[in-house]
Amino acid sequence: MSGLVVLIPCAIGLGLVALGTFFWALRAGQYEDLEGAGQRILMNDDLP
């Protein structure tokens, strides 16, 4: 039982962190252009 006292808040806390991160990513516009993000990897940034 004493293990649960630590583990349950840990599990829920981690879940909340993930949820918070997702909300942050949404707000930061990271889901605005999923296709473009994949293509931009192929661009040469070091060229002028």
Next chain:
Amino acid sequence: MTLELTDLPDELSKHNELSEYVERGPDGARQICFAVPDAYCATCIEAIESGLGKVEGVSNARVNLSQRRVVIQHDESLDLAALGPAISLSGYRNFPVDPADLSSKDKTMAELVRSLAVAGFAAGNIMLFSVSVWSGADEATRDLFHWLSALIALPAVAYAGRPFFRSAFAALRVGRTNMDVPIAIGIAATTTLSLFETIVGGSHAYFDASTMLLFFLLAGRTLDHMMRARARGAVENLARLQPRGAVQLHADGTSSFVRLAAIEPGMHLQLRAGERVPVDSVVVGEAGEFDLALVSGESQPVTIGAGASVPAGAANLGGVVQLEAMRASADSFLSRMASMMGAAEEVRTRYRRIADRVSRHYAPVIHLTAAATFVLWVVLANPHTALLHAVAVLIITCPCALALAVPIVHVVAAGRLFERGILLRDGAALERLAKVGVVAFDKTGTLTEGKPQLVGVDSDMQDALARAAWLAGASSHPLSQAIVAAAAGNDLGMAMARETAGAGVEAEADGIVWRLGNAAFCNGRDEFDDTQSRVWLSRNGEPVATFRFSDRPRPDAAATLQALERARVPSTILSGDRPHVVAAIASELGASDFRAALSPSDKLDAIAALRAERGTVLMVGDGINDAPAMRAADISMAPGSAADIGRAAADLVLTRDRLDDVPFAIALARRAEVLVRENLIFSVLYNVVVLPLAIAGYVTPLIAAIAMSTSSLVVVLNAMRLRFYKFDTTNEGASR
């Protein structure tokens, strides 16, 4: 009119028009958005962004590849008119997007995705506790886990359930039911009962069921919304720059840009080649040649002389024309069409979607069953047990599969249509398309190319066509372009030609003066024949060749009508063009019926008559004059080349301009309808099987969770079959 004079107002008007598209970004910076429909790869992003980066005043340009748009942040020093050419220079078509219809600011979508995330988080964590409870946790642990579940579920349901609660409340307030009513009641009842059970230390709590249900339903709804947003964005990307104004000529000879709304009757306007008439006007001064294809369906260019009126939307084919505005924009032809469209809406609003029709019968049945179960168990046992069993009925019948049955099929169908370049606006359109009983086609621009093509040369001269193309290359007139297209391959280069607006082109080579133009210009003899346009070629004033033009059917038009015939959908032609021209096309293509010389309101009557005779009507059209008929028909399609107003009226837009997409879309809609019915039958059968179990009180939270996810999965997998279904459009009538 010399070049310098026309260039200045051009730049001026472009800048003024574009400044209406500028808005303030999130950080207060000025930004403007351009659509770049052809961008698809990393190289495209790089080319567009670096091209724009070189324009002075641009601080940042970022391409959004999913939406095919580029947002340009800039400061005041920017010359807005330089942006379009800068993107064109990189090799991409582009036009500004009105910030009012930017779908990136989609509030509903944002709410759905957030709700989905919250529901997913809650369902996952509560399931963790539920599994331990189901595996036999002792009483103290079970109560603790129920309390923890409640702690997560209550805020999650309150947050993620809002879309359903709102919609159900709105429906109930006007005394109707929709699919969201049983959903909202089911979720609210489940959560409340589970909370009650938790407080009294009961053994069954259904928090996992209520959050999982929300998660599944939100997933379906989010996909449905994404599909529609994608189609809407793609349609907006097609919109060309509307005439937002015109160049006004003042009495003192100067000119200035005037906004469309500010044009008043009596103003003198100047219309350049290729521009559309902004408001209904009268031609003053020299006669002009106009393309009325989008306005009336008239397929041949029309010459309109001084003093005659020209409707808004007609395109100027010749040189600069001076007009006197007759009406303000709000009373013009385009606006009258828009108000006719609004009045023709009635059929659409009368249509009830399949899901809503099912739920109208479904909701009362399950609510009565739940009530009956309660009464039964009050008699047999006690009110507490009765309440548990009654809520179990509500949970197990909560129409998860039923609510997913229709939208998931539509999402898959829209995906397949999208791959073929067909944009579907709304799932309800697909339901109506499956029932289509007759297809009405517009002629000009829909069944035909909408531009004249060379059909014959009468000449004794061997290289008449090549010589004509040599002259025609210097002109942008549609008939000249048709000659150039027909002569592709055997040309003599391009002449240093001089064009006389409304007459023809003239050039000299080896001491011979060649002229290409109308009969008067080339001393030709004009025998009147209004099915074909003619152009003459003359050598030193002596006519040596005649070229005949007419509007040809699209290459796939005949095959499309045959495919529709095989699918047992007769087709008819509704055209504003003259009867003998329409009759010729109808017999050539094998259309079963046609009606010609129809005004826009005649088309409305024709649609109503067709509906009375043959049932659901599909209207395929492209012009401004088709727009009201397209709204009046049960369902409508427009090619991507259609006028903006025609495309806005259409339920489906065929962006690749292929007519054989029409039978394909009908076949797909019919197949989707079959799958929707299968899904609905399965959902109802599922309820018939589990309902007795629930009434008898055998449904524990574990059984509820399993039954609900299995039924949803079955419905989704069944819908996925549409993804792999092979359509043989040459023979799809048989696949029905």
